Amino acid sequence: MAPRPSADRVVELAELVRTYKDAYYNGQPLVTDAAYDALEDELRALDPENAALKSVGAPVVVTEWEKARHAIPMGSLNKVVNEAELRQWAARCDQLGAESSLAPISNDLLVTEKLDGLSLAVNYERGRLVDAITRGDGHVGERITANARRMKGVPARLPEPITVSIRGEIILKLSDMKIGFPGTDAPPRNRAAGTSKRYDGAGCEHLTVMFYDLEGGDTEYATEREKYVRLLQLGLIVPPFEVTDLEGALRIHADYASNKRAALDYEIDGLVVRANDLRAQQLLGELGDRPRAAVAFKFPSLAKISRVVAIAWETGPTGRVTPIANVEPVEIGGATVQFVSLHNVSNVDRLGIGVGDEVLVSRRNDVIPYLEEVVVKHGPSVTVPTECAACGGELGRRGEYLVCTNRECRAIVEGRIRRWVGTQDILELGDKLIAQLVEAKLVREPADLYRLTVEDIAGLERRGTLVATKVLANLRAKLPLTLPVFLASLGMDDFALETAKLLVANGYDTLEKVQAASAEELAALKGMGAIKAKSVVSGLASRAEEIQRLLDAGVVPVAPSAGGALSGKSFCFTGTLPRPRKEYEELVVKHGGTVLSGVTKDLGYLVMSDPTSASTKAEKARKYGTQCIDAAAFMALIEAADRGAVGDGAPAVGEGTAGAD
Ligand SMILES: [Zn+2]
Structure with a gap:
């Protein structure tokens, strides 16, 4: 291997880029844009993946947002709530249009999602972000530029040096809410509003801005659709849009109301329907700050x-x-x-x-x-x-x-035991028995379960030796627990199975490593977030003694990938399968493999009832070179694993070759 003469330069560049970026984000640039761009370009050429290129700059210290006036007011839309009202609106548009000799407006409508978030205007000068102002009352909003820079979908620089004002909606995707704000189910809209105005900017990296309008720039647009296409060209995220007629708009609305809306990763409260032709929009004008040629077509209230x-x-x-x-x-x-x-x-x-x-x-x-x-x-x-x-x-x-604050609180003790038992799916050990065990002071924490004797349980009211023997056998049958199951079973705040798996997948594959991790370290993991990382670390610290007592009782977690035959292999299960999904997933983990929740480039196997299916998931999997197999082939893989026959290149599952040992 030849030494890399540019390594020192990369380090140097990364440091400069970081320093200048922090200064820029704090509104006190140290170098000209051109100089900064040159440094960034050089770094990108040497090391395209360098973290400095992706960092968003140091936190900005703000104590109050400056009020700022919109150059063009941000209006709002009239609402319609049903088919009849939409038809009425369309007829009125057609009538007004006819007075100006326009073709029927209702034949050329642009339909898009009405995002349930917070409106934002973002201004770019010669391609550089200079300003981001919330809608406020439509005329005056708050200048939250520092926070907007941290949000997804708000580039610091556009690919072209144009001066333009773009408008969009700050939203919090449901998946980002899970990661960034675990344990809350307040409406994402409320979270997005609160977070986007935080003075320390914390959490803004979980927000996304989708854009739907632009003003200015270098181009003349004839239609609404052209504006969307332009936004896409500028690399911005836009909600799905479609040009259609009135009947089409009604169909799209029905489709969203019955299934599409529920499947979205963000919340919308209706569709926006507007004249596609910008000249028509202009001719119809406004009535009380609200455009006549556009309407919010709401969904039935929930x-x-x-x-x-x-x-x-x-x-x-x-x-x-x-x-x-x-x-x-x-x-x-x-x-x-x-x-x-x-x-x-x-x-x-x-x-x-x-x-x-x-x-x-x-x-x-x-x-x-x-x-x-x-x-x-x-x-x-x-x-x-x-x-x-x-x-x-x-x-x-x-x-x-x-x-x-009572450590012996019955609700806490019972709840913890139920979590321990529930996470591991231990049969026969139901809520009533748990209550009895806690009441009889036989069990105060999970470790106590492993010291129970048949006599202990058999001595309880309405319990016998038979039940007692079964319960204890089921309890022990789950041992050894894999590390993720062990951690999740403890039932700590913001620390479910997914989080535990994430830790293991990132190399925290022993209890010692997990316990030694710092909150900063964990916060840097993709999909973790600072809040959850803090919870994980404080949870582990406060439960250290309880964990030690579990280890003393012989409940010692094992690394899921420790020599397992499926180590390094990943699986995703989809659709209806002969056995519960959870059972398959347990088999994977038990054999050292990983379970993924969706199809990614790294996915090894997609398990489904019909591997020849043309579903989106299957198509995507085939594109990535992921193998699509059915449940029988999966089981063959497990059997082969049990016989120790799965090597690094053993794709020929279910073809009668898996047992070649
Ligand atoms: Zn209590």
């Missing part, structure tokens, strides 16, 4: 008013107390909602909610009910408890949460 009957405070396995509102049963989107989580005590304070209040309850994305707001207040706000409902112990505050 929110209804109900009344609070009671508010309960439930202590969970981590000690966190979750306030839950019991509301008068109300039907939303085909399901009856009666209990609505209020998440944490801070949220209760914010809502100022009390028994008797009329509240707006929604089911966002058709899943978890959410209490949006108090609509009419009818009584005093609820008193925040000082004692745990489960044990009477004192409640303390930890961040946004109330927590039970």
Whole structure:
């Protein structure tokens, strides 16, 4: 290997780029743009993957956002809520258009998604980002340029040196919410709004901006569609768009309402339908700041008013107390909602909610009910408890949460044992038996389970030797636990199986390594995020003694890839398979392989009922050279693994050659 003479230069360049970028992002550039560009170009040529090219600059210290006036006001749209109203709007457009001798406007409409986020105008001068201003009241917004620079989809530089103002929506994708803000299910819109205005910019890297309009620039546009195409050319993210007629718009709306909307990775609250022809838009003009030639075609509301009957405070396995509102049963989107989580005590304070209040309850994305707001207040706000409902112990505050401080709290102990048992799917060890074991003080923590005797269990009410023997056998049959299962079973805050797997996949494959990791180190892992990293480290520290007692009891986690026959191989399971997906996944992990949730370039095998299928997933897999196999072939692979016959290049599964030992 020849030495790389440019290595020193790379280090030097990376440092310069970082320094200058930080200065630039803080509004105090140290060099001219041209000089900076030259350095960046040189670094890119020598080391295209260098982290300095991707870093977003040092945090900016802001104590108040400057107010800024929009050169062109950001208007809003009139709304329609059903087919009849859309037809009415279209007919009116056609009529107004006819007065100006235009062809029917309803034959040439552009339909796109109405993103449920926060509007933002981003200004570029000669291709450089200079300004990002929130919508505000449409005329004056807040200049959040420093934060906007951190968001996905907002390039610091456009590929062309044009001066242009582009408009879009700051959204928080559901997948990014899971990563960046684990354990919350407030509407992403609220999270996006709060985060985008944080003075320290924390979390803005999880936000995305999708663009839908541009003003200025070098080009004349004749249609709305041309503007979208231009945005795409500039490398910007735009929502899906389609040019169609009125019937087409109705069809698209129906399609979104029935399935497309629920499958999106972000929330939308309707479609935007507008005249595709910009001249028509101009001729029709505005009425009270709202364009006549455009309309927001909303989806049926998934929110209804109900009344609070009671508010309960439930202590969970981590000690966190979750306030839950019991509301008068109300039907939303085909399901009856009666209990609505209020998440944490801070949220209760914010809502100022009390028994008797009329509240707006929604089911966002058709899943978890959410209490949006108090609509009419009818009584005093609820008193925040000082004692745990489960044990009477004192409640303390930890961040946004109330927590039970009693280490022996029944709710915490039972919750933890249930988590331990549930994560491992230990049969026969149900909630009732767990309650009995805790009540009898036989079990205080997971380690105690492994010291139980047949007599201990058989001595409990309505339990016998038979059950006792089965329970203990099932418990032991799961050993040894793989490291991810061990960690996830502990039921720590923000530390589910996915997180544990992520750690192992990144080389933290022993308990020692995981325990030694720092929050900064973990925060740098892709898919982790600073908040989760902090939770992981503090969770492990606070449970160190409990973990030691598990090790002492003989529950020692093993690295999933330690010599497993499927080590280095990855699998993704899709569609209906003969056995529950979880069983297949367990087999993979047990044999040292990894389970991926989707098709990526690195995926080795896609397991599906019909490997010849032309589904999107299968097509994508074939494109990447991933093998598509069925469940039988997968099982053959496992059997071969059990016989020690799977080598590095053993793709010929299920062809009768797998057993060649
Ligand atoms: Zn308690």
